Amino acid sequence: KAFFYQSNELMKKNPDKRFAVIRMDIYHFKTVNEFCGRQEGDKLLKYISELFQRYIGEYAVAGHLRADIFTLCTKFEDEQQLIDISKYIKKEIDSYEISCKIIPAFGICTNAGNLDISLMCDYADLALNRIKGKVFRVYEFYDTDMREKMLFEKKIENDILPALKNDCIKTYIQPKVDMRTGRIVGGEALVRWQREDGSMVYPDEFIPVIEKNGYVLDVDDYMWDKVCYYIKQLEKKGKTPVPISINVSRMHVYQEDFIDRIKKITSKYDINPKLIPLEITESAFTSEESSLYRKIKSLQDCGYRFSMDDFGSGYSSLGMLKDEHVDEVKIDKTFVDDIATDKGRILLKNVIQMIRALGIDMIAEGVETKEQADFLVNNGCIYAQGFYYYRPMPIEDFVLLLEKSGKE
Missing domain, CATH: 3.30.70.270 (Reverse transcriptase/Diguanylate cyclase domain)
Structure with missing residues (x-):
């Protein structure tokens, strides 16, 4: 004092x-x-x-x-x-x-x-x-930038729960396709925040904030519920749903009730666990591995599939691939972007060969050009998501797209 x-x-x-x-x-x-x-x-x-x-x-x-x-x-x-x-x-x-x-x-x-x-x-x-x-x-x-950031983060903290309550948090889906035919084989659920005035708060602005304060758990739960609800609606209409992967934050994985939460949501809507592959970023596999692996194995035994997101984005997880803890690898966009260089093509080609040899499914992220798609298919990676095929869309539009493609 x-x-x-x-x-x-x-x-x-x-x-x-x-x-x-x-x-x-x-x-x-x-x-x-x-x-x-x-x-x-x-x-x-x-x-x-x-x-x-x-x-x-x-x-x-x-x-x-x-x-x-x-x-x-x-x-x-x-x-x-x-x-x-x-x-x-x-x-x-x-x-x-x-x-x-x-x-x-x-x-x-x-x-x-x-x-x-x-x-x-x-x-x-x-x-x-x-x-x-x-x-x-x-x-x-x-400096003032630091103050503006602090105030912005505080506003995110104050607004996120009301946004969930008022349905301002939107579920978007980016379709996954078979590059050989263009057929939609699945989708990835992505969170979007649309304020009541129509303006957007972008994921890279609010997700780091809610990961720090724990509200990401609430957003995850909300997204999981929405995805399962729409999958069930498709089944009720007599349509065959495709798997829609849901992102699982690192914070969620280390919650004691993580397994129960996942099981509860699929049980609530009575859907096949294989219809909601669980995506975990590669970085999550580098800490508290034994605890994470036990939970993954427990859920896999119940029919859930795990996908490693952002593979190759900066963390070493080759040991995890060896130990067969994931069902699918998502090749990071940085690998796909690098096919413009000789070294980039060599690296991506060998990554694909390694994943295939290990018997793990794979999908490429961020495919934006025909050249990238052709290279991937020619080297053995046949599934992708990216702007070349579809941009993320509201889940309602994705359901309509599936219904339309089912009629064709």
Whole structure:
């Protein structure tokens, strides 16, 4: 409290001067206490506190707010001065003799509009958290873009559950086709958010936010229910439905009731589990593998199929392919795009051959040209989805498309 009061008073008394907050935090400080002992951890904190106190003066206030959080409110002439302070403290911490690696990060907020010190600290904290744990990033400045992003994410958090309640979350389907004939063999369910004023919130804007706050579980449940409902409607009309794969977030997979949730939704509509292949991104297979594999095997034993989405997008999952944990691999769009180069063609050709040799089904994502389609078919990959065939469409339109193709 003393730090906040003194800092606010300092800025009020000197309205003609520029002030900034430098906030420092140590990445995983708890491990210092665990590996080096609490006594050594306390000595380190005392040392850092002394570093900050060196800057206390007529126009500067320092504070040790809690645990490993240190803050300095200081007058400055230019941003380089603030960078130099951060780098100096970092250099002194690096030279401190201790058997643990210490990784400090600094968030900096300049007072551009008579901000209260507590708000400046919050903004500095936002900047700090952008780089916390990144060894090669020492400091980060708070800027208006960061604030706009924070406000946007907060709006997403506030609006997502009402959007579900008011049917503003829409289920779109991108058809999957047999490239040899153009016949629709399935689809992938994709989430879209249409606000009540008709404007769209795009998936890459809201999905990362709801994955962080857990609302992705609610959206997943909503999408699964919609897909199963429409599959059942087709069956009631005497039509033969095609499988519509549903995306399963990494957060959902690690929920204890994941298996029960999936079974409950197919039981509710009494549909064959094979009609809703479960798509999990390749990155999900790289953590807590044993738990994930047990759940996959349990659901496979009940007739569900698993598809690895974004195969080849940056994570290594060859071991998973060897152990037969998936029924299908979705070849990432980056492989398809690269057929314009000799190396790209060689790589994609061999990826297809490897998947075929392992006896795993495959489908190519992001097919946009005839050249890409021809290359894939000629090398043994016959199923695809992409703009060359169909763009994602409302699930109602997809159902009409299936009914129309069934009559032809």
